[in-house]
Each structure stands twice: as C-alpha cells, then as structure tokens.
Amino acid sequence: MLPFDKFREECGVVGIHQHPEAETLAYLGLHALQHRGQESAGIVTSDGMSLHMHKGMGLVADIFTEKKLSRIRGTLAIGHTRYSTTGDSAILNAQPIMVQSNKGMIALAHNGNLTNAQDIRARMEAHGSIFQTTSDTEVIVHLIAQSREQTLPDAMADALRRVEGAFSLVMISPDRIFAARDPRGFRPLAMGRIHAQGEQRHDTIVFASETCAFDLIGATYEREVKPGELVIVGPEGITSRFYASAMPQSSCIFEHVYFARPDSRIFGRSVQESREELGRQLAREAPADADIIVPVPDSGVTAAMGYAAESGIPLRFGLIRNHYVGRTFIEPQQSVRDFGVKLKLNPVRSLLEGKRVVLIDDSIVRGTTSRKIVRMIRNAGAKEVHMRISCPPTISPCFYGVDTPRKKELIAANNSIEQIRQYIGADSLAYLSLEGLKTACHDGEKTTYCTACYTGVYPTNLVDVEEIQPVAVEKR
Numbered sequence: 001m002l003p004f005d006k007f008r009e010e011c012g013v014v015g016i017h018q019h020p021e022a023e024t025l026a027y028l029g030l031h032a033l034q035h036r037g038q039e040s041a042g043i044v045t046s047d048g049m050s051l052h053m054h055k056g057m058g059l060v061a062d063i064f065t066e067k068k069l070s071r072i073r074g075t076l077a078i079g080h081t082r083y084s085t086t087g088d089s090a091i092l093n094a095q096p097i098m099v100q101s102n103k104g105m106i107a108l109a110h111n112g113n114l115t116n117a118q119d120i121r122a123r124m125e126a127h128g129s130i131f132q133t134t135s136d137t138e139v140i141v142h143l144i145a146q147s148r149e150q151t152l153p154d155a156m157a158d159a160l161r162r163v164e165g166a167f168s169l170v171m172i173s174p175d176r177i178f179a180a181r182d183p184r185g186f187r188p189l190a191m192g193r194i195h196a197q198g199e200q201r202h203d204t205i206v207f208a209s210e211t212c213a214f215d216l217i218g219a220t221y222e223r224e225v226k227p228g229e230l231v232i233v234g235p236e237g238i239t240s241r242f243y244a245s246a247m248p249q250s251s252c253i254f255e256h257v258y259f260a261r262p263d264s265r266i267f268g269r270s271v272q273e274s275r276e277e278l279g280r281q282l283a284r285e286a287p288a289d290a291d292i293i294v295p296v297p298d299s300g301v302t303a304a305m306g307y308a309a310e311s312g313i314p315l316r317f318g319l320i321r322n323h324y325v326g327r328t329f330i331e332p333q334q335s336v337r338d339f340g341v342k343l344k345l346n347p348v349r350s351l352l353e354g355k356r357v358v359l360i361d362d363s364i365v366r367g368t369t370s371r372k373i374v375r376m377i378r379n380a381g382a383k384e385v386h387m388r389i390s391c392p393p394t395i396s397p398c399f400y401g402v403d404t405p406r407k408k409e410l411i412a413a414n415n416s417i418e419q420i421r422q423y424i425g426a427d428s429l430a431y432l433s434l435e436g437l438k439t440a441c442h443d444g445e446k447t448t449y450c451t452a453c454y455t456g457v458y459p460t461n462l463v464d465v466e467e468i469q470p471v472a473v474e475k476r
Contacts, residue, residue, distance in 0.1 A: 010036060010037065010083060010111055010112070010113075010187070010259070010401040010402055010403070011036055011037045011080060011081060011082045011083060011095075011109075011110070011111040011112075011209075011401070012030065012033030012034075012035075012036035012037055012080070012081045012111060012208070012209040012210070012213075013033075013078070013079065013080050013109045013110070013111050013168065013169065013170045013189070013207070013208070013209050014026050014029035014030060014033065014077075014078065014079040014080075014170070014206070014207065014208045014209075014213055015077070015078045015079075015170035015172070015177045015179055015206065015207035015208075016029070016076065016077040016078070016177070016204065016205075016206050017076055017176075017177040017204060017205040017206070017233040017234075018075055018076065018202045018203070018204050018205065018233075019075060019194065019200075019204040020075060020200070022045055022074050022075050022076055022077035023043060023045045023069050023072050023073055023074055023077050024069060025077065025204075025206070025217045026043045026045070026077035026078065026079035027043060027060065027064045027069060027079070028213075028216050028217050029079060029206070029208055029213040029216065029217055030043070030060045030064075030079045030080070030081045030213075031060045031061065031216070032208075032210070032212050032213040032215070032216045032217075032261075033081055033208065033209055033210060033212075033213055034059065034060055034081060035259075035261060036081060036083070036111075036209060036210075036259065037081040037082040037083035038058075038059055038081075038083065039057065039058075039082050039083050040055065040056065040057045040058070040063075040081075040082045040091065040093075040094035040095075041055065041056065041058075041059070041060045041063050041064070041079070041080065041081040041082065041094070042054065042055025042056070042063075042079065042080050042094050042095055042096050042109070043055070043064065043069075043072060043077055043078070043079040043080075043096075044072075044077065044078050044079075044096045044098055044107035044109075044172055045072045045073065045074025045075075045076060045077040045172075046074045046075065046076040046077070046172055046173070046174050046175070047073065047074045047075065048074075048075065048076075048174060048175060049174055050105060050174060051098060051105050051106075051107055051172065051173075051174065052071070052072040052073075052074060053072065053096065053098050053107065054068050054069075054071065054072050055080075055091070055094040055095070055096070056091065056094065057090075057091055057094065060081060076172055076174075076175075076176075076177055077172070078096055078107060078108075078109050078170045078171065078172045078177065079096070079109065080094075080095040080096050080109035080110075080111075082094060082095055083403060092132065092133050092134075093133045093134060093135045095108075095109045095110065095135070095137060096108055096109040096172075097109075097132075097133065097135070097137055097138055097141055099141055099145070101141070101144065101145040102145060103144060103145060103147075103152045103155050104152065104173055104174065105173065105174060106141070106144065106152070106171060106172065106173050107171065107172050108137060108140060108141055108144075108169060108170070108171045108172075109137075109169060109170050109171075110136075110137040110140065110167055110168075110169040111167070111168045111169070111187050111189075111209055111401060112165060112166035112167035112168060112169075112182065112186060112187045112400060112401035113136065113165050113166050113167075113399060113400050113401040113402075114136040114139060114140075114163045114164065114165040114166075114167065115164050115165035115166075115399050115400070115460055116163060116164040116165065117136035117139045117163070117165075118136075120139050120142075120143070120162065120163070121136075121139055124139075124142055124146075129142055129146075137169075139163065140159055140160070140163060140167075140169070143158070143159035143162055143163070144156055144158075144159045147159055152173055152176070153178070153230070153232055153239075153241070156171065156178060156180070156230060156243075157230055157241065157243035158243075160180055160182075160230065160243050160244070161243055161244055163182075164460055165182065165186075165399070165400060165401075165460065166182055166184075166186030166187050166252075166400035166401045167180070167181070167182045167186075167187065167401075168180070168181045168182070168186075168187040168188060168189035168209060168225070169189075170189075170207055175234055175235055176232055176233065176234035176235075177205070177207070177232075177233045177234075178230065178231070178232050178233075179191065179207040179225050179230075179231045179233075180225065180229065180230045180231070180243070181225050181226065181227050181228065181229060182227065182228070183227050183228035183244040183245070183246070183247040184227060184247050184248065184249060184250040184251075184450075184459060184460070185226075185227030185228075185249050185250065185251050185267070185447060186250055186251065186252050186400045186401065186450060187209070187252060187255075187400075187401055188209055188210060188224070188251075188255060188260070188266045188267060189207060189208075189209060189224065189225040190207065190208055190209075190210065190211050190214070190221060190222075190223070190224055190225070190265070191205065191206070191207055191221075191222050191223055191224070191225055191231065192205075192206045192207075192208070192211070192214040192219035192220055192221050192222055193205055193206070193219060193220050193222055194206060194217065194218055194219045194220070195220075204219070205233045205238060206219045207225065207231075210260055210261060210264035210265075210266065211264045211265045211266075212261045212263050212264040215263065221265060224267065224268060226242075227246075227247070227249060228242050228243060228244040228245070228246065228247070229241070229242055229243075230242070230243050248448065248459065249447045249448045249449075250448065250449065250450035250459040251267045251447040251448070251449050251450065252398075252400065252401075252402070252449070252450050253437065253438075253441055253443075253449035253450060253451055254391075254398075254402065254453065255267070255271075256269070256271055256274040256275065256278075256441045257275075257278065257362050257363065257390065257391045257437070258299055258362045258363060258391075259402075262275060262302050267446060267447045268446035268447065269441065269442060269445075269446060272302060274440060274441045274442075275302035275303050275306065275390070276302055276303070276305055276306035276309070277306060277439075277440035277441075278302075278303045278306060278390040278391070278432060278436075278437065278440045278441075279302065279303035279304060279305060279306025279307035279308075279309075279310065279360065279390060280306040280307065280309065280310040280440075281306075281432060281436040281437075281439060281440045282303065282306075282307055282360075282388055282389075282390050282430075282432045282436070283306070283307045283310035283311040284310060284436075285430070285432060285433055285436055286388055286430030286431075286432075287311060288311075288313075288356075288358045288386040288388065288428065289356065290313055290355075290356040290357060290358045290384070290386055291313070291314075291355040291356045291357070292313065292314055292315070292316045292318065292351065292352075292355050292356075292357055292358070293307055293308040293311070293313050293314065293315045293316065293357075293358045293360060294315075294316055294317070294318035294319060294351075294352070294357050294358065294359050294360070294377070295315070295317070295319070295359075295360045295361075296319060296345075296359065296360065296361040296362075296373060297317070297319055297320070297321040297345070298321060299361060299362045299363075300359075300360040300361040300362055300390070303360055303362060303390035304360035307358070307360055307388065307390075311358075313358065316348075316351045317348070317351075318347060318348050318351045318352045318357065318377070318380075319345050319346070319347055319348070319373070319376075319377075320345070320346050320347075320348060321344060321345055322343065322344055322345070322346070338372040338375065338376065341369060341372040341373060341376065342376070345373065345376070347376050347377060347379075347380035348380070349380045349381055352377060352380040352381055352382045353380065353381030353382070354381060354382075354383055355381075355382055355383060356382070356383050356384040356386070357377055357382045357384065357385050357386065358386045358388055359373065359374065359377060359385055359386065359387050359388065359426070360388050360389075360390065361373075361387070361388075361389055361390070362389070362390050362391060363389060363390075363391055363394060364387075364389055364393075364394070364411060364412065364420065364424070365394060365404075365405060365410065365411070366405060366409055366410070366411055367411035367420060367423055367424055370387065370424045371423060371424040371425060374387065374424050374425045374426050375425060378425070384427045385425075385426050385427055386426060386427055386428045386429075387421070387424060387426040387428070387429045387430075388429075388430055388431075389429075389430070389431045389432065390432050391431065391432055391437055391454070392431050392432060392433060392434045392437060392451075392454040393412030393417065393420075393431050393454065394410055394412050394413075394453050394454060395407075395410060395412050395413040395453070395454065395455075395456055396410070396413065396452055396453050396454070396455070396456040396458075397410070397453070398452065398453050399452075399458070400450065400452075402453075404453065411423070417429055417430075417431065434451060434454055434455065437451070437454075438451070
C-alpha cells in the first residue's frame with residue numbers, strides 16, 4: 001500500500017430509479033466516485049420482482065466486467081464504493097448490504113459514520129441479534145427490520161431517528177429507491193434527473209454523493225437531498241418527508257478542501273470556486289517572496305491556482321504525479337530513500353533549480369510526506385522552499401466518516417507551527433486561518449460547516465470518547 005500522508009476518502013453512493021440499463025448507470029456513477037473509495041465496490045439491482053447483487057474488492061472497473069453486469073440487469077439500482085472508516089477491510093464489509101427481512105427484501109449503502117453504532121449493536125446482540133459484518137451500516141438494516149412500523153418508509157424513518165452521526169444513504173426495495181441524509185447534513189447527497197428518451201415513458205431519477213457522477217451519465221442536477229429528509233421514488237412518483245426535526249447544520253468543510261472532485265457541486269457550492277478562493281485567501285494571509293508557485297498534485301493544484309492569481313507569482317507544475325501507481329509495488333532490495341513518495345511524485349529540476357518556491361498543499365496530517373516532498377524540492381536545486389497549506393492545522397480526529405489518525409498521530413495536535421516547520425524542513429510554513437477557510441467556502445450562506453478537525457469542538461454529543469482521551473472534548 002502506498003504510504004501517502006493524506007486523510008482517506010470516505011465512501012461514495014449512487015441510486016438509479018427507472019432506467020433500462022440501471023446497472024450500467026450505477027457502474028458509471030461509481031466510476032466517477034472512485035476517488036471516494038478504492039477498497040471495494042458493489043451494486044444491487046431490482047428487476048421489479050427481486051434484488052440481485054454483485055460486489056468485490058478493488059477498483060470499480062476491475063470488479064464490474066460486462067459479463068458481471070449482464071447477470072444483474074435491472075431497472076432500479078444502488079451502488080457503493082468504499083474506503084472503510086469503521087469495520088475491517090474485507091469482502092464481508094463491502095456494501096451494499098442486502099437482506100431478506102420482515103419488511104421484504106432490501107439493500108442499503110451508506111456514506112458516513114454512526115457515532116452510536118456500537119451502543120445499538122451491543123444492545124441488539126444482547127437480545128439475540130446476529131450481525132454478519134463489522135460495519136456500522138448493518139445497524140441501520142437491523143433497526144429497519146426490528147421497527148414496529150408497518151410500512152418500509154415508516155420503518156426506515158423510525159430507524160434513522162435512532163442513529164446519531166453522519167450518514168448519506170441510498171436503499172433499494174424491489175420497486176423503490178430511498179435516499180436520506182442525517183439531520184445535520186454532514187455528508188453530501190445530490191438528486192438529479194435524466195429526461196425520458198425514445199420509448200421510455202418516465203424520467204430517470206438519480207442520486208449520488210457528488211454531482212460529477214451526473215455529468216458522466218447525462219443527468220441534470222436538480223437539488224441536494226436536504227438534511228433530515230427521506231426521499232422515496234417509486235410507482236407513485238417522488239415523495240419526500242422529514243423524519244427528524246431541524247438541527248444546526250454541520251456540513252463537512254473538508255469536502256471542499258480535499259475530498260470532493262473540483263468539478264462537483266457540494267452543499268450547493270462549486271468545489272472549484274471554493275478551492276480557488278482558499279488559495280486566494282491564503283495568498284492574502286500568508287504572502288511569500290518567491291519566484292514560482294508549485295502545487296503538490298493533485299490535491300494542491302486548485303488552491304495553487306488561486307494563490308498564483310492573487311499573488312501574481314507564476315504557477316509552475318514543478319512536481320509531476322505518476323497516475324499509474326498500483327496499490328502494491330515491489331521495492332528494490334537496496335533501499336531507496338523516500339521511495340514511496342518518489343514512486344508517486346517526481347520533481348522537474350529545470351523548473352526548480354535556483355528558484356524560491358512556494359509549495360502549496362491542502363493539509364499536513366502526520367507531516368511525513370510533506371517532509372519528503374520538501375527534501376525532494378531542495379534536492380532538485382530549489383534555493384528556498386516556503387510551504388503554504390490551504391486549511392488550518394488539523395488537531396482533532398473525525399468521527400463522522402473520515403478516516404483520520406488518532407490525535408497523538410496528528411502533527412499539529414502535538415507541535416507548534418514552528419516545530420512543524422523545522423520537522424518538514426521548510427524555510428517558512430503558514431496555514432490558512434479558520435476564518436479564512438469559512439469565508440472562502442461561504443460559511444453561513446447555504447450551509448454552516450463542521451470544523452471539528454480544526455477546533456476539537458464536535459457538533460454531536462455522542463463521540464467515541466475512548467478514541468480521544470485523555471484530551472477533553474468540548475461539545476456544542
């Protein structure tokens with residue numbers, strides 16, 4: 001596995017209602033969301049009578065061949081691409097999770113993390129429930145099955161009221177697609193439409209974690225699924241209900257900093273615009289006397305464009321990324337220094353030699369990769385290296401669907417900015433301020449953001465405290 005020092009993407013979900021090639025659209029949607037999880041993927045389809053599933057470990061294109069897709073033909077589909085945030089990395093935990101329940105056959109796929117999943121699971125197991133996976137998503141399936149509500153929509157609403165934390169999810173039954181977001185709106189979920197063509201009588205309604213999936217399948221973005229909303233698409237058309245009362249919004253700001261693709265629209269705002277503004281704001285707050293701006297690809301590119309535009313310093317691609325690096329590699333017996341980073345990035349000596357360089361990246365997590373990249377830039381002949389980060393220092397782990405290291409492993413939680421600068425070997429180091437981050441992402445306009453990873457102030461009470469002790473956690 002490549003040891004690259006980044007937060008891991010969470011998961012991506014798609015839902016397709018009423019299309020003759022629903023399985024293919026789900027496959028393409030997952031392909032567009034591959035950046036959100038490269039560990040496993042799965043699709044469940046409905047032919048109107050029963051559900052059919054295929055899932056596997058690895059990348060979407062490797063799991064779903066034409067032959068495999070032909071075995072799960074359907075007019076309804078949901079899909080999931082996964083990086084585990086809870087639960088082991090194994091085929092057993094690959095989603096969607098499909099069950100035959102007292103509410104009929106259902107399958108569910110989920111992006112996020114339930115902060116009270118372990119408590120609910122322990123209570124259920126004490127009463128005889130048997131769990132097949134270690135994923136917290138299965139908790140929702142059990143809650144739906146055990147609900148005393150008579151209809152599937154009522155049972156789903158009842159189940160969602162009982163869980164706490166972050167979730168954007170899609171669910172399928174033989175004749176319906178369900179889509180829901182948690183009441184605080186931590187994770188994105190968009191709704192779109194493909195207008196009926198030819199012999200099709202009905203428009204196709206689609207759901208996806210990011211709007212970039214719509215572009216690939218020819219869908220038009222309509223709106224976000226609202227926090228606390230349950231949307232049901234079935235024979236009767238589209239119905240919507242709010243299963244929970246309104247709560248303060250806590251949309252994940254790191255979607256705009258790093259996770260989402262720049263060509264997506266997240267929480268009602270263009271990711272490209274946010275990231276460019278992050279770079280502009282960073283240039284205003286932390287200017288540098290330098291010759292060139294160099295982004296760390298691909299994560300630092302858009303912010304670097306903004307920094308260059310605001311500062312007037314030319315942008316140069318002084319680091320080239322190898323996009324064809326696999327998940328495993330054979331290292332030469334005679335150890336090569338910084339081998340993992342060199343495998344992925346290579347400096348352009350002719351651009352860097354003798355130059356004062358501003359290196360732009362979106363975050364520093366443990367600091368190990370930044371240190372190697374700074375050393376690489378210096379070894380290529382740079383005269384000075386000034387590191388600029390387009391978000392505040394990350395001081396706290398996330399419990400809402402992002403795989404972050406524990407607090408003791410986060411370099412900014414345990415060191416001053418000057419100590420971090422010394423560790424990574426840069427001539428100067430500056431982060432974007434929290435206020436600058438919020439301003440760039442238009443906090444308060446269409447949503448308010450969760451910034452717990454930068455502040456340690458968590459928006460929910462139910463946090464796995466064992467993970468963050470002995471540091472006390474503020475609640476709000």
